[in-house]
Amino acid sequence: MNKQIIFNLPVKDLDKSKAFFSALGFSFNSQFSNENAAFMVIVDGSIQAMLTTEALFKTLIGKPVVQAKEANEVVICLMCDSREEVDRLIAKAAAAGGRIPHPPEDRGFMYDQGFEDLDGHLWNLVWTAPQT
Template sequence: MTRTIYISLPVEHAGRAADFYAAIGFERDPAFSGENHAAMIWSEAIRIMLMQREAFAAMSPKRLIDPRIEAGALMALMLESREAVDAMIAAAVAAGGRELHGAEDEGGVYSRAFEDPDGNGWGPFHFAAPAS
């Protein structure tokens, strides 16, 4: 069995958020989706659970932050190329997200960043292994 991580994110509307994530390359998992939540697959091992704020708040005794104005976590996804990073940013912006910073190239690591319409931050990057 593959070890799998589910990252739960608070969103205003699960259906709208699922559409956004589908536009940037995630696949919806109807077996784990419902009225107030949507499971989205990135890979066999990485999935996110988009939970409407009320449902998310019911799962934790801690105060729920608003990711549009407070940072709780930043997720990074390693992609196969610089072009894939640029394509994800373009798709995110076209689907209603916001670019947080332009391209950065630091010693073989090419990265950009965006937030989804609910303010959750993502940093797609490409790592070019040094030539041996």
């Protein structure tokens, strides 16, 4: 079975969020997108996200939408191939209007840094040394 991860994120302005994530190099599948949702491809074939307007998201959950700039329920962690990829994506996130809440953390065997997207969702980018 080909397993995939697809998560849904509520966004205030779909066009601005698409521009932000496009600046990071993520693409969108128009076949599964419309004026209320955009199917974002993070890793082709395995990790995707559905960016949905808050109005649509609310219909999916039947309860209030958490305002991620005020409270978080999850941190989305993406593994990167190198320290340089972590730094490159962080720089792109900052240039596209994301907030960088802390400096990178270098533990030798692991390097990570996070960013907050336009809606306050937290993303952590991590590189780990290959196991020998």
